[in-house]
Amino acid sequence: MKGFGVTLSIGVIASLISAMLLSRVLTEVAATWMPRVMKSRAGGLSxxxxxxxxxxxxxxxxxxxxxxxxxxxxxxxxxxxxxxxxxxxNFGVEFTGGRIVEYSTTKPVDIDVARSAVSDAGFPRAIVQTSGDQDISVRTSDLTNEDVEKIQKSLAEEGGGATKQRDELIGPSLGxxxxxxxxxxxxxxxxxxxxxxxxxxxxxxxxxxxxxxxxxxxxxxxxxxxxxxxxxxxxxxxxxxxxxxxxxxxxxxxxxxxxxxxxxxxxxxxxxxxxxxxxxxxxxxxxxxxxxxxxxxxxxxxxxxxxxxxxxxxxxxxxxxxxxxxxxxxxxxxxxRYAKSPPPHAKTKSRPSRPRSSGDSGAVV
Missing domain, CATH: 1.20.1640.10 (Multidrug efflux transporter AcrB transmembrane domain)
Known part of the structure; x- marks a missing residue:
């Protein structure tokens, strides 16, 4: 989840820079080189x-x-x-506790293939992640020893063999x-x-x-x-x-x-x-x-x-x-209706008919 937050933050900042700088520059270049096309309905700036x-x-x-x-x-x-x-x-294993089992496969297994194998073993809601080139961790709740062996067998078929490396319980206090x-x-x-x-x-x-x-x-x-x-x-x-x-x-x-x-x-x-x-x-x-x-x-x-x-x-x-x-x-x-502060006063002329740079232009719709 932390990794998702970092990735999303980087994406938002990059998108902000590209929208304010790159998109404007490219639009001005296109308007200069292809004025007729950009001013037509196909250009979207008419x-x-x-x-x-x-x-x-x-x-x-x-x-x-x-x-x-x-x-x-x-x-x-x-x-x-x-x-x-x-x-x-229906709280997941992060909030209720559960069991984490890590397997090491003989050959590398794609994460989507590993998730499909664990799902076919009867655990479609299990959290499957890679923790190394050939290490796969499976996290879910209510996992018995028989279930652990079933998942290991399913991963072994895809990875040419699988060995259990780690087996830990997540206590409810952590959840x-x-x-x-x-x-x-x-x-x-x-x-x-x-x-x-x-x-x-x-x-x-x-x-x-x-x-x-x-x-x-x-x-x-x-x-x-x-x-x-x-x-x-x-x-x-x-x-x-x-x-x-x-x-x-x-x-x-x-x-x-x-x-x-x-x-x-x-x-x-x-x-x-x-x-x-x-x-x-x-x-x-x-x-x-x-x-x-x-x-x-x-x-x-x-x-x-x-x-x-x-x-x-x-x-x-x-x-x-x-x-x-x-x-x-x-x-x-x-x-x-209940606000006591006065409304704002005009400082600049409003141009309601002009499309804003924030993307509310109706050229597409």
């Missing part, structure tokens, strides 16, 4: 797409029905909490410690996001975004509770990723809302919020669809060990896309 123009000119008033959207979100949270309370959480750290990690993530959004925007925006994130977390956990899927370290990594994705969508929406509100401070906030949401919907759909394609392929082709991870992210992205529009923004509208 202007907003038809859906974007329709949303801006005659789109629906989503914030007028904010009570309906908040009611749907509340019902989803109630169903999720009901699943957690009635079905319980309790990991569970406590997992809750602390989730709490810190929510609090840091609240502090960032409050400083970056307004407390009303921050509260709406954090409640939307909490809504996303509860729904993903609730779905896994209803399905009986394991809550393990991989799931926790997916859950933290969902939190980051959810706040990313909310920041894009609230940034546009703030820009429009600064240019029209006397206009009702509900109308401003609705306009900002409609202008960022194409960007939200484009980003979400791109992620869904990748995760769907991962769920189908990634094997048993990555299926639950992909499913958690698929659910989280769908729910997070919904909540940024239909939960976080309506909550901000409600909170603004």
């Amino acid at each position: 202007g907003p797409g038809r859906i974007r123009r329709w949303l801006e000119n005659s789109g629906p008033d989503l914030m007028k029905r904010r009570k309906l959207w908040l009611g749907i979100s509340g019902l989803a949270v109630v169903l999720a909490v009901t699943g957690i309370a009635t079905r319980g959480l 309790d410690e990991l569970r406590q750290k997992a809750l602390i990690a989730l709490g810190v993530a929510l609090l840091v996001q609240l502090a960032y959004l409050t400083i970056r925007f307004r407390w009303t925006f921050g509260a709406g975004a954090v409640l939307a994130m909490f809504h996303d977390v509860l729904i993903v956990v609730g779905v896994f509770a209803w399905l009986g899927k394991p809550i393990d370290g991989v799931f926790l990594a997916a859950l933290l990723t969902v939190i980051g994705y959810s706040v990313n969508d909310s920041v894009v929406v609230f940034d546009r809302v703030r820009e429009l509100w600064g240019a029209n401070p006397k206009k009702p906030f509900a109308e401003i919020a609705n306009q900002g949401v409609l202008q960022t919907i194409p960007r939200t759909i484009n980003t979400g669809m791109g992620a869904l394609f990748i995760l769907a392929a991962l769920a189908v082709l990634g094997g048993d060990s990555l299926t639950d991870f992909a499913i958690a992210l698929l659910i989280g992205i769908v729910v997070g896309t919904y909540s940024s529009v239909f939960t976080g923004t309506p909550l901000a509208v409600v909170f603004e």
